[in-house]
Amino acid sequence: MKCKIILPSVIFAFLFINTSCSQQKRPLNFDTYNFLEEAITVKTSSGEKQVIYKAYLHIPYVSNPVDTDYQSLNVYVPVSVNGSPINPSNAPILFDIAVGGFMSVNNAKVKEPSYRGDLALAAGYVVIAPGCRGWDNCSPDRKYYGKAPAAIVDLKSAIRYIRHNKRKIPGNNEHIISVGCSAGGALSALLGASANNPLFAPYLEEIGAADASDHVFAVACYSPITDLEYADMAYEWMFGSTPTESGLVNQRLSEQLQKGFSEYQLSLSLQGRNSFGTLTAENYRDYLTTYYLIPSLTKFLNEREEAQREKYLQRNTWITWENGSPSFEFDDYVKHVGRLKGLPAFDDFGKGQPEPLLFGNETTDARHFTDFSLRQISQNRDAEVEEDVKQLVNMMNAFYFLKNGEGKIAKHWWLRNGARDNHTSQTVMINLVTMLENMKKSVNSWIFWDGDHCADHDPEGFIEWIKNITTD
Ligand code: DHB
Numbered sequence: 001m002k003c004k005i006i007l008p009s010v011i012f013a014f015l016f017i018n019t020s021c022s023q024q025k026r027p028l029n030f031d032t033y034n035f036l037e038e039a040i041t042v043k044t045s046s047g048e049k050q051v052i053y054k055a056y057l058h059i060p061y062v063s064n065p066v067d068t069d070y071q072s073l074n075v076y077v078p079v080s081v082n083g084s085p086i087n088p089s090n091a092p093i094l095f096d097i098a099v100g101g102f103m104s105v106n107n108a109k110v111k112e113p114s115y116r117g118d119l120a121l122a123a124g125y126v127v128i129a130p131g132c133r134g135w136d137n138c139s140p141d142r143k144y145y146g147k148a149p150a151a152i153v154d155l156k157s158a159i160r161y162i163r164h165n166k167r168k169i170p171g172n173n174e175h176i177i178s179v180g181c182s183a184g185g186a187l188s189a190l191l192g193a194s195a196n197n198p199l200f201a202p203y204l205e206e207i208g209a210a211d212a213s214d215h216v217f218a219v220a221c222y223s224p225i226t227d228l229e230y231a232d233m234a235y236e237w238m239f240g241s242t243p244t245e246s247g248l249v250n251q252r253l254s255e256q257l258q259k260g261f262s263e264y265q266l267s268l269s270l271q272g273r274n275s276f277g278t279l280t281a282e283n284y285r286d287y288l289t290t291y292y293l294i295p296s297l298t299k300f301l302n303e304r305e306e307a308q309r310e311k312y313l314q315r316n317t318w319i320t321w322e323n324g325s326p327s328f329e330f331d332d333y334v335k336h337v338g339r340l341k342g343l344p345a346f347d348d349f350g351k352g353q354p355e356p357l358l359f360g361n362e363t364t365d366a367r368h369f370t371d372f373s374l375r376q377i378s379q380n381r382d383a384e385v386e387e388d389v390k391q392l393v394n395m396m397n398a399f400y401f402l403k404n405g406e407g408k409i410a411k412h413w414w415l416r417n418g419a420r421d422n423h424t425s426q427t428v429m430i431n432l433v434t435m436l437e438n439m440k441k442s443v444n445s446w447i448f449w450d451g452d453h454c455a456d457h458d459p460e461g462f463i464e465w466i467k468n469i470t471t472d
Contacts, residue, residue, distance in 0.1 A: 028208075107129070257372065
């Protein structure tokens with residue numbers, strides 16, 4: 001009896017001394033035994049699938065976390081599909097990023113996979129859903145702790161954690177596929193473009209990320225909100241003469257931004273398909289129409305029954321349909337889409353959009369991140385964004401890393417947008433597609449006709465694509 005009483009107190013005293021003296025960091029070992037077994041029914045085009053899976057919930061992925069509600073992840077591992085056992089040991093790993101609006105993802109609240117995650121489980125893949133910090137994170141003493149680059153630092157740490165535990169977490173850690181939409185799409189692209197870049201090293205070290213590589217094999221982005229430094233210019237290129245609900249934006253300022261877009265687009269020197277030549281502000285309408293919008297509309301119209309198609313064409317008289325081929329004027333298409341945001345669309349003068357909030361710091365909620373907005377606000381023609389903000393803007397932009405072409409850039413890219421998305425200019429994603437095509441990456445791109453922001457009209461196509469790129 002004595003012993004039983006003494007032993008725990010000895011152990012307790014030892015643990016206490018040990019943790020308080022050496023400030024022990026959290027271990028980063030994945031506990032293979034701590035899971036719940038769950039069942040779901042997944043609707044697929046080949047019928048309903050009964051999936052049994054293991055859910056390992058809320059696992060901190062860094063050893064020195066700022067907030068484990070956010071810096072934790074869930075692992076979902078398929079056990080059986082329709083009663084047939086699954087061996088997940090070599091399965092692809094879908095890294096499912098739920099970030100929207102560059103805001104935090106609270107992993108403590110997530111208990112189940114997303115619909116995309118369900119489909120992946122039904123295909124026998126491992127699914128990992130990471131939480132991460134975002135611009136909205138604020139401590140009780142009013143310190144912001146999720147401003148840029150916190151989200152990407154956390155996601156890289158989660159990838160490192162997976163690799164650090166490669167013998168314990170089922171799945172092939174050389175087949176990690178990241179996916180996200182909008183801000184999540186931007187972060188997914190950033191993972192694929194900036195693997196192991198030294199710019200992130202001090203941040204990763206600070207939170208105690210595992211010492212492992214953070215590259216991903218493949219990237220999927222739906223409606224990526226990226227290239228933020230140039231996004232205001234691109235937005236005016238597309239929507240400058242389209243009124244918002246409260247009328248036209250300031251045309252003088254819009255033209256200034258459009259001029260910036262012309263210069264920027266030229267500086268990228270991107271080469272269109274089939275010897276189209278360099279993409280410019282002048283020929284981009286033609287390029288988008290020929291290579292993306294017409295194929296998308298053609299598919300859309302051909303998939304419809306005659307009566308349905310006729311009805312659609314009667315409601316959209318700006319489209320001409322002759323001998324099975326549609327045509328339209330780009331300006332009419334833009335009118336059909338409509339303008340969502342004011343001017344500037346991202347670095348807005350009131351700093352209320354997600355992007356100035358993203359580039360705040362510990363004590364400042366929002367900061368301008370473009371010279372244009374800073375100059376307008378300060379009425380100083382020479383004002384320039386501070387170096388530290390410039391650096392953060394680069395660190396949040398896949399283009400910055402792709403342009404430099406260093407490191408291990410993801411091999412395979414799946415890029416999707418809705419034709420009616422008005423959250424950013426269509427040129428943003430198509431520039432990304434074209435840059436990757438010019439780099440000879442394997443790129444699968446499509447614009448869904450009449451799809452909105454984050455549209456996904458082909459979720460099973462994505463699952464199939466993963467199968468194709470991960471089986472030789
Ligand atoms: C998202 C949408 C936006 O319009 C934006 O500026 C940033 C992010 C989003 O849906 O994640």
